[in-house]
Amino acid sequence: MERLPTRLYTAQQVKQGEQLAAQQAGVEMYTLMQRAGKAVYQRIRYQYPNIKHLSILCGCGNNGGDGFVVAKLAQKDGLDVQLYLYGDEAKISGDAKKAKQAWLNGGGEISSIDSFNAGDADLIVDGLLGTGLSCDVREPMQVIIGKINEANLPVVSIDIPSGLCSDTGSILGAAISANSTVTFIGVKQGLMTGQARSVVGELHFAGLGVDEEFTQLASHSALSLGSESVKHLLPKRCPTAHKGNHGRLLCIGGNEGYSGAIRLCASAAARTGAGLIRTLCHQSSTLALQVGCPEVMTRSWNGNSELLSEALQATDVLALGPGLGTDNWAKTLFLACKSSTKAKVLDADALNLLANEPSADHARVITPHPGEAARLLGCSVATVEQNRFQAVKDLQNKYGGVVVLKGAGTLINDGHDIYICNAGNPGMATGGMGDVLTGIIAAMLAQGLSLSDAAKVGTLIHSVAADELVQQYGQIGLLASDVIPASRAAIQHCLSLGE
Incomplete structure (x- = not known):
């Protein structure tokens, strides 16, 4: 285009x-x-x-x-x-x-x-x-x-x-x-x-x-979001930077049988610049994360309130939802994060739990696909897709913060403007893509971007990376895990524009 x-x-x-x-x-x-x-x-x-x-x-x-x-x-x-x-x-x-x-x-x-x-x-x-x-x-x-x-x-x-x-x-x-x-x-x-x-x-x-x-x-009435639009928003690094300068992120999810989702989220955050990343997950998911993502500090959580409190206190940003589930284990984590004033990104089952207990939070980014958006609004998917602009407005009015309504032409509403991502392709319609997006947005928050800027940069980088892969290999067979290393390259691409 x-x-x-x-x-x-x-x-x-x-x-x-x-x-x-x-x-x-x-x-x-x-x-x-x-x-x-x-x-x-x-x-x-x-x-x-x-x-x-x-x-x-x-x-x-x-x-x-x-x-x-x-x-x-x-x-x-x-x-x-x-x-x-x-x-x-x-x-x-x-x-x-x-x-x-x-x-x-x-x-x-x-x-x-x-x-x-x-x-x-x-x-x-x-x-x-x-x-x-x-x-x-x-x-x-x-x-x-x-x-x-x-x-x-x-x-x-x-x-x-x-x-x-x-x-x-x-x-x-x-x-x-x-x-x-x-x-x-x-x-x-x-x-x-x-x-x-x-x-x-x-x-x-x-x-x-x-x-x-x-x-x-x-x-x-809205703004188109392209690579040129986010170049100036991308986080920069000074020569004396250390890992503590680029944020502490806590990724929460990975219930029993869902280690892959939280691993995708944490790996994406690591590849896109978060300084220190911790995960809290079900004990059955711990080994998979430790082996597959050695750069991320991983702890199993079995209901220990003190461990949870310490983890929430020690972080700057929360990413909640990938592989979370909706059982009592998940609900306890959700409620603890819900009461936190830290910046946070919610996706997947965190949104399903939010739909059951709606609340506004101006320190939060939510990233629903149309099905999740319908549950959050109490309407049908057809209603959401019939007028995506109205849906993203209604979501932001009801839940506050920044809303990323995923889909063809992803919409972002920060309460002031609506942005449309002009990148992305049908190859992205595969499992785990949302987990990767959550990790990228959370990484941008950890590096000091505002909620709005993190949502815009994260969404655009995620889509540009997928587009680059599709140009090389085609749409069929694109995996969420493919997008993680490509997102790093997409950041460099955006930074180099105009040079």
């Missing part, structure tokens, strides 16, 4: 701001439409230089108007263009009507969408539905979207894939699966997370010459 603007917006913010931005820049709205169409056509020619036959599908709104501009440019360039209109041609108005007339004046023709045949094209341009869609698409649009998706042809979507909600990233009944999407003026937040990650394809941005004015006028 190319480097995109970091500020993200809702569709309404862009709709309201683009006219003011155009006025401020002295640009007519029809000129913006022409520039949008040109940006889409340039992207098509760059990515698909050998195409000869275009099918352009237009609606009656401004997205359709952009499509008419694309059609005229392609025809002028000698391509065979078939343009199909969805809706009543008489309803096309304003700038879209101007674009339509310019297409007709140049000898272009308009066919009904009913006659659309995907087999006639080398590439499909999607200009059907824009960012104003707020309800599920219905017939016959669902049928049209199905035909496009079944055509096995490259698709370039104008501004947003038709059927995708630009504010939430959820699919509204059905959506076109694009290979590329060119969005304009301000990047819509819904293009970056959730189901959007399966239909947007490569996301490209065109400011149309008014993006600077727009940025000055509009407040962002």
Whole structure:
């Protein structure tokens, strides 16, 4: 994915701001439409230089108007263009009507969408539905979207894939699966997370010459998180540093039969810079940690309150949850950590226990996946995924601190801003990935980062490391343990940017 603007917006913010931005820049709205169409056509020619036959599908709104501009440019360039209109041609108005007339004046023709045949094209341009869609698409649009998706042809979507909600990233009944999407003026937040990650394809941005004015006028709704965003946040080391300067971390979990989870957590923390790491685990897990993770001090815990109190007192940061379980052993540890004022990261069974006894803690990072988020909010997973932005807001309002809502396009809410991680891949959908993330975030906290910065850096490093591995070896077979050494390399990569 190319480097995109970091500020993200809702569709309404862009709709309201683009006219003011155009006025401020002295640009007519029809000129913006022409520039949008040109940006889409340039992207098509760059990515698909050998195409000869275009099918352009237009609606009656401004997205359709952009499509008419694309059609005229392609025809002028000698391509065979078939343009199909969805809706009543008489309803096309304003700038879209101007674009339509310019297409007709140049000898272009308009066919009904009913006659659309995907087999006639080398590439499909999607200009059907824009960012104003707020309800599920219905017939016959669902049928049209199905035909496009079944055509096995490259698709370039104008501004947003038709059927995708630009504010939430959820699919509204059905959506076109694009290979590329060119969005304009301000990047819509819904293009970056959730189901959007399966239909947007490569996301490209065109400011149309008014993006600077727009940025000055509009407040962002979310922020995109990339390697450049976290470079300045990464912990630095002075020449006289010793292990005590980089934090004391206590990892708690590893109940009977779950030694692997706490080992992944502690190992990840060690590889990403925590100074001194201790674990408290079930006695049956002790040997596995001592052998597999010799850099980590490991103690078994069998209910000794004095040992637990000493361990909590001696640490700066807590990581609670990997392999914790939900039995009485786990509940006792959970309650002890819950009452601690130390900075902490909660994941896995710690979140399930938290869902049973909800409380707010402003010294805490929680890292739920959608299933855990649903339990924490008392709703369904479908509700969480339908509007991930609302879910992460509700989680932060209810539980305080910083919330990392994992998934495609992980969201981070620190109570002030929402960040979207623009790294990560489907290969990460394997057991233990969350345990590694917990360890990395906890390591960043131990090294002195704030809750917000630790969550942002940890999430980004975790995803960048996984992306690097996938580029080398592919998505299938990616293990959580693979990401641990790669996270160290990802930190060095981020530190070296711009050098």
